[in-house]
Amino acid sequence: MARLSALELLAHLIRQIENHPLEIDRAMTSTTTVSRFKRFLIAVERIGNRLPSPALLFVWLAALIAAASCLASAAGWQVSLPSGVVEARNIVSADGLRWALATMVDNFVGFAPVGAVLVTMLGLGVAEHSGLLRCVLLRLVRRARGPLLSFMVVLAGILSNLAFDVGYVLLIPLAGVLFQLAGRPPLAGIAAAFAGVSAGYSANLLLGPADVILAGITQEAMAGVASGYQVSVASNYYFTAASTLVLALMGAWVTERWVAPFLMTTSAPGLDVEQDAQELAAIQETPDDVRALWAVAGWTLFFAGWVLWASVAIDAPLRSVDGTLELAMLVPLIAIYAAIAGLIFGRLSKRYQAVGDMVAGMEAAMTTLASYLVIMFFAAQCVAWFNWTGLGALIAASGAALLSGLEGQSVLLLMGFIMVSAMINLFVGSASAKWALLAPVFVPMLYLLGVSPEQAQMAYRIGDSSTNIITPLMPYFAVVVAFAARYRKNCGMGTLAAMMLPYSLSFLLGWSVLFAVWLLIGLPLGPQA
Numbered sequence: 001m002a003r004l005s006a007l008e009l010l011a012h013l014i015r016q017i018e019n020h021p022l023e024i025d026r027a028m029t030s031t032t033t034v035s036r037f038k039r040f041l042i043a044v045e046r047i048g049n050r051l052p053s054p055a056l057l058f059v060w061l062a063a064l065i066a067a068a069s070c071l072a073s074a075a076g077w078q079v080s081l082p083s084g085v086v087e088a089r090n091i092v093s094a095d096g097l098r099w100a101l102a103t104m105v106d107n108f109v110g111f112a113p114v115g116a117v118l119v120t121m122l123g124l125g126v127a128e129h130s131g132l133l134r135c136v137l138l139r140l141v142r143r144a145r146g147p148l149l150s151f152m153v154v155l156a157g158i159l160s161n162l163a164f165d166v167g168y169v170l171l172i173p174l175a176g177v178l179f180q181l182a183g184r185p186p187l188a189g190i191a192a193a194f195a196g197v198s199a200g201y202s203a204n205l206l207l208g209p210a211d212v213i214l215a216g217i218t219q220e221a222m223a224g225v226a227s228g229y230q231v232s233v234a235s236n237y238y239f240t241a242a243s244t245l246v247l248a249l250m251g252a253w254v255t256e257r258w259v260a261p262f263l264m265t266t267s268a269p270g271l272d273v274e275q276d277a278q279e280l281a282a283i284q285e286t287p288d289d290v291r292a293l294w295a296v297a298g299w300t301l302f303f304a305g306w307v308l309w310a311s312v313a314i315d316a317p318l319r320s321v322d323g324t325l326e327l328a329m330l331v332p333l334i335a336i337y338a339a340i341a342g343l344i345f346g347r348l349s350k351r352y353q354a355v356g357d358m359v360a361g362m363e364a365a366m367t368t369l370a371s372y373l374v375i376m377f378f379a380a381q382c383v384a385w386f387n388w389t390g391l392g393a394l395i396a397a398s399g400a401a402l403l404s405g406l407e408g409q410s411v412l413l414l415m416g417f418i419m420v421s422a423m424i425n426l427f428v429g430s431a432s433a434k435w436a437l438l439a440p441v442f443v444p445m446l447y448l449l450g451v452s453p454e455q456a457q458m459a460y461r462i463g464d465s466s467t468n469i470i471t472p473l474m475p476y477f478a479v480v481v482a483f484a485a486r487y488r489k490n491c492g493m494g495t496l497a498a499m500m501l502p503y504s505l506s507f508l509l510g511w512s513v514l515f516a517v518w519l520l521i522g523l524p525l526g527p528q529a
Contacts, residue, residue, distance in 0.1 A: 054433035055371075058378035061437065062385060066092050069389035079397040086224075086393045091385055099388060104381065111380035112216030113432070116233070116331045118369065120212050123335030123342070124162060125365025126358045130346030132296060133162060135289055137171055141178060147256050149182060150192050154251035157196020158244050162208045167197035168476045173483045185263035186487045187499065192255045194480050195503035196248070198468040201431070202461035203243040207234060207334055210461075213432045218457045220383050221439035224392035225447060233330050235454040236461065237526040239518055243511060250510050251503060258502045292348035296341050303337050372432070379436040392440045399445040410451045411516050414459040417442060418512050421463025426471045431464050454529040455519070462515060466508035469500040 052060065072088035079086055090096055108114065127133050137156045144152040153175045160167030172193040179189030202210060211233050219231040310318040318329055342361060346352030386392045424434060438460065446456045468474050477493065484491045484499075518525070 054375045054430045055378050057433065057437070058375070058382050061382050062378070065382065065385045065389060065391060068391055069096070069385075072389070072391065072394065077394055079394055086390045086397075088391065088394060089389050091389050096388075100381075100385065103384065107384040108377050108380045111376060111383070112219050113213045114216075114373070114376050114380070116212045116216055117209060117372070118366075119331055119335050120209055121335075121365040121369060122362045123338035124209070125363075125368075126342030126346075126361040127162075127338040128342070129361025129364050130342040130358070131289075131349065131351055132292075132342050132345040133160070134170055135285065135293060135345070135349075137167070138174070138285070139293070141171070141175065145182060147252060149178065149184075150188075150255040150260070151248055151252035153178070153189060153192045154196035154200070154255070155244070155248040157193045157198075157251075158200035158203050158247060159205065160197055161201050161204060161210065162206060167193070168479060171197060172480055173486075176483060176487065180487075185260055187263045187484055187491075188255055188260040190480065190484050190487075191259050191263075191499050191503065192251060194469055194500060195251045195254070195507070198474065198476070199465055199500075199503055199507045200244070200247045200251070201468060202465040203240045203247050205241050205244050207237060207330060210431065211236065211240075212331060214435055214457055214461065217379075217383075217432065217435050217439050218443055218453050220387075221392070221443040222447065222453055224387045224390070224440070225444040229453065231453055231457070232526065232528050235526040235529040236458045238523070238529075239458055239515070239525045240461075242518075243514065246514055247507060247511065250506055254502050254506050259499065263499075286349070288349045292345040295344050295348050299341055299344055300337075303340075307333065375430065375433055375436075379433065383436065383440055386440045392444055395441055395445070397444075397448060399441070410449075410455065411519050413446060413449060413451055414455060414519070415512060415516065417446070417456065417459045418463040418508075418515075421460045422467045422508055423463075425464050425467045431461075434464060435460060452529070454525050458515065458525055462511045463508070466511060467504055470497045470504045 069088060069091045073090035073093075075088070077088040091100060124133075137160055140156040140159070141149070141152045153171075157167055157171055157175075160171055172190055175189035175193035176186040177189075180186040204210075215231045215233045215235055218235075219229065222229040222231070307318070310316050339358065339362075343352065343355065343358045346357060346361075347355075352358065421434075421438070424438070435457075439457075442460075443453050443456050447453060471477065477496070481491060481493055481496050484496055488495070
């Protein structure tokens, strides 16, 4: 494989399609060709484009919290919770301002998702920078044929959420090439990969950044009603691991049953098979890559064996004094495993000339987190303000009172929350930003109705992931349109959204049914959940 970072690869791929300009506006606004569905997408795009960036959303929310706390305090709003009486406090008061200024740094530094994500990304950054994650994804999809190709493309897409944006900039265009070389519609390959990468974002066989970020926000949201409640990074792991294979099968079925037959007559004016074969050969594995992968496999077996021993042995290092597993250790363990695996691969594949080269991977990972840290600074202040003013507990208790008739109907409540999350996702793209907005209200509210925070978090993940692929506001949506335009010159955002709609509806319905059955059977969502 060529030694290209994800951003360099994206720039390379964009240059490859510059000769096929998109005519999105013309395709989407023509009064004679625009369908009702496209008009709906246009409306979604226009409304969403008027929303500010996620960071500014939290600034606005902070102003709203300040105004609401002033009014609630003046009205003497209070509720009784199992933990005691909660009264509204005015953050605009002298005491409130002193508290806000004195705790601003601690609110950010102590915000649960921040430190865990930074540590995790240090390790995963090395694995991505060394080329390990890209090489694994390539091996998953290159040798598959027929329906198995669809399954492997969707599965690789789901697994790629560990690898930053590699799934978008490498796997999606690669899937189009592989499908064309197999004599199948290349757009079907792009659609299958996009479904796995984006609609399957919250499923995986391994714990990743999404688990770390969302668990931290969920834990912070519980502070107002159950101080000290701990949400494990692995709290949804059993369900997300099972969901990985179910979604891969579901995505393959949609591809074979609906999308591929529909696109079978699609021509490919942009590229021919010979040119695609040349591009595929340009990222061919080398003998050094194969040797490096075997070494990583050996390291994986050794590490897994050590973790097993450290979990079950007498005086096991991964167990606390009372014998329970210390799941808080998962974050550093993930980082250590990924960093060493990336270093082994980098050295043996000759991408790394020295051990110090892994530092460049860590630095690159930190660079990608710049916008995340800005968002998390303002999110941390909003969550802290929400808890200090008591508004989180007050709104949760009031909402729970309104929904008291549904107390004990946890499955029904969670199905409704999935639909709410799916609809909001059409307008606000960032998963972590959305959860930081929704969690302080919905997590305590559902908790008071008998729904655990871990269940509420998983319901949000299902709704948030399923509709990623049909909203033009998803950051990579336009990039995928550009990839598709290689094979259909007049492809626009509405075309892609319509092509992805069967995946979105299937994932939303099938994943929700799986979740409901899982809960009704009484299976745990994850360790200590």
